[in-house]
Amino acid sequence: MPSNRPFLLAVLALLVAAPATQAVAAGSLAVGPDAAERAPELSGGSPTGVSVGTDATTTFAPGTNTSGYLGLSDEAVEGADHERAGLNVGGALQRDVAALRGEYASHTFEQRYGNTTGERARRALLHEEIARLGERVQELELRRNRLIDEYNGGEIGTREFLRELAALDASARAVGDRFVRIRSAAGLELPSDLDTRMNNLEGDLLTLYGPVRAQLGDAMAGERAPVPVYTVTSGTGIVLSSLDGSQFHREAYLGQNREQVGPNQFVTEESPNGVGTAVRRMTELYPWASANARSGPDVQGIGNTSIYYVELRHPHGSLGTYLDGRSESSFREFQTKSLEDVPRTATTNTSEGVELTVNRTHATGPMQILVRDELTGDPLAANVTVNGHRVGSTGSDGELWTLTPKQAVRIEVTTAGGRTVDERFFAR
Numbered sequence: 001m002p003s004n005r006p007f008l009l010a011v012l013a014l015l016v017a018a019p020a021t022q023a024v025a026a027g028s029l030a031v032g033p034d035a036a037e038r039a040p041e042l043s044g045g046s047p048t049g050v051s052v053g054t055d056a057t058t059t060f061a062p063g064t065n066t067s068g069y070l071g072l073s074d075e076a077v078e079g080a081d082h083e084r085a086g087l088n089v090g091g092a093l094q095r096d097v098a099a100l101r102g103e104y105a106s107h108t109f110e111q112r113y114g115n116t117t118g119e120r121a122r123r124a125l126l127h128e129e130i131a132r133l134g135e136r137v138q139e140l141e142l143r144r145n146r147l148i149d150e151y152n153g154g155e156i157g158t159r160e161f162l163r164e165l166a167a168l169d170a171s172a173r174a175v176g177d178r179f180v181r182i183r184s185a186a187g188l189e190l191p192s193d194l195d196t197r198m199n200n201l202e203g204d205l206l207t208l209y210g211p212v213r214a215q216l217g218d219a220m221a222g223e224r225a226p227v228p229v230y231t232v233t234s235g236t237g238i239v240l241s242s243l244d245g246s247q248f249h250r251e252a253y254l255g256q257n258r259e260q261v262g263p264n265q266f267v268t269e270e271s272p273n274g275v276g277t278a279v280r281r282m283t284e285l286y287p288w289a290s291a292n293a294r295s296g297p298d299v300q301g302i303g304n305t306s307i308y309y310v311e312l313r314h315p316h317g318s319l320g321t322y323l324d325g326r327s328e329s330s331f332r333e334f335q336t337k338s339l340e341d342v343p344r345t346a347t348t349n350t351s352e353g354v355e356l357t358v359n360r361t362h363a364t365g366p367m368q369i370l371v372r373d374e375l376t377g378d379p380l381a382a383n384v385t386v387n388g389h390r391v392g393s394t395g396s397d398g399e400l401w402t403l404t405p406k407q408a409v410r411i412e413v414t415t416a417g418g419r420t421v422d423e424r425f426f427a428r
Contacts, residue, residue: 065343067289067319070252070333071364072406074428076234078152080406082389085162085227091220094167102174106181113185126186126194134197136175137204144168144208145236145255152233162216162229165238169213172205199303206302206322207258207332210251212240228391230364230403241364241403248317248342248366250335259326264306266325275299278308278323285330286321289314316341339366339401350374351421354382356413363406363427371398371413371421382413 109129116122147168151161179198183190218224232239236255241248266274266281279299283290289312290297296312306325311318317337321330344359353375359368371382371394379398384391387410391402394413404427412422 065288066316066361067314067335067337068286069250069335069362069364070239070254070321070330072232072234072237072239072254074407076237077232077406078235079158079161079231079233081158081231082386082391082403082405083158083162083229083231084391085159085166085216085219085229087222087226088159088163088220091163091166091217092222094163095170095217095221098167098170098174102171102177106178109178110181110185119189122186122189123191126182126190129182130194130197130201133175133178134201137201140168140171140175140208141204148233148236148238152235158231162231163220165213165240166217166220169209170217172208173214176202176205176209196303200305203302203305203307206307207253207255210240210253211334211336212242212249212251215242215244215249228403230405232364232406239364241366243339243366243401243403246339248335248337248339250333250337250364252333254329254331257327257329257331258324259306262326264325265328266306266308266323273301274306274308274325275301278310278325281323281328282310282321282330286319289319316343337366339368342366344368347423347425349421349423352419354380354413354415354419354421356411356421356423358411358423358425360425360427361404363404365404367402367404369394369400369402369411369413371415380415382415385412385414386410 109125113122113125116125147156147161147164150156151158156164179202182198183195212227212229215224215227216229219227228243230241234254237253239250239252241250243249264274266277268274268277271277278301279297282297282299292314293312294314297310298312300309301307302309302322308323308325309320310323311320313319317335320334322332323329324331342361342365344361346357346359348355348357350356353373355372355374357370357372359370361367369384371380372378373380379396380394381396381398382394384394384400384402386402387405387408392400394400406427408424409427410422410424412420414420
């Protein structure tokens with residue numbers, strides 16, 4: 001554990017000894033009903049979309065020279081904000097509690113399983129443990145839905161919202177590790193029906209964690225530098241973007257795009273397991289990435305659910321998307337792109353002898369800010385604000401990478417000498 005948090009050891013020891021069903025920290029949100037559904041969209045580099053369903057607000061706009069991406073329609077957006085996630089004692093505590101409780105629960109199960117003899121008794125123990133984990137997954141899903149409601153309703157701010165997302169990420173990963181430990185303990189004794197049940201629960205669990213959320217947790221625990229992040233939410237959706245050195249990361253979850261009941265449309269006579277149909281659907285939703293794939297697409301069915309995970313690498317980075325065979329839509333997506341490789345569109349404005357160039361991508365995407373002296377072309381150090389939020393400084397090289405807000409964007413830079421210039425545009 002990092003040296004800046006040694007006092008947590010005693011606290012965590014007490015918390016781990018408590019029942020696993022209790023709240024992990026005072027800041028944790030209570031579970032609640034799912035939020036009302038809102039209309040999502042699939043977006044890309046072009047603002048022109050084509051309908052992929054009967055709902056006219058559910059659209060897919062293909063990227064022209066880069067990967068399309070899962071996003072929220074302008075009408076669906078309820079919350080959006082910049083934040084810089086850094087050291088947070090409450091967030092660090094919640095994350096460590098989740099991890100240690102998971103380890104404690106796994107160790108307890110392994111001891112019980114090892115001390116149990118007889119096939120029937122061991123099977124009963126497995127059923128009991130997996131049922132308990134099923135309840136835990138449902139609890140985390142409800143907590144996620146409640147969290148979105150609280151944030152959209154203005155009851156909590158962005159910092160607390162991100163802290164709770166990081167805690168959910170840690171809790172979900174801890175549950176996932178418990179599934180791994182069950183399989184390891186049971187080995188060949190694990191009945192196929194229970195293995196399938198765990199696969200199905202893992203399909204539910206995957207909507208609760210992601211790479212950006214993991215970055216948030218690491219930053220709050222002081223295990224890495226602070227993370228700039230941009231958050232967008234709808235009634236059932238979350239989009240998180242972050243910058244990590246020379247890499248751009250983005251994760252999206254749209255709950256409305258996943259159906260809980262109904263036939264798996266991907267299963268056909270030509271594709272009895274649905275894999276072939278899932279890959280074809282992926283190429284329709286992400287035409288540029290599919291046409292320019294350097295590896296993949298690799299596809300994996302999740303248990304006996306209607307979920308398919310499709311992954312590929314392309315010239316700008318990597319793409320992983322979860323498709324629901326019932327809705328035939330993507331509902332979960334991870335993307336990583338190189339900042340230097342992602343295509344950009346430049347706009348320039350000058351004022352008071354300062355030249356501001358904005359190299360744009362898309363809403364929630366990376367954005368490069370360049371500040372120069374209009375006459376000499378020399379780089380200028382300048383503070384940068386985006387929609388009123390100070391996002392950083394260009395430094396002596398005159399350059400800053402930041403994240404693009406959704407919809408209206410107003411960038412203002414101020415040099416050390418007090419000269420200012422701004423740029424405005426509408427991002428999709």
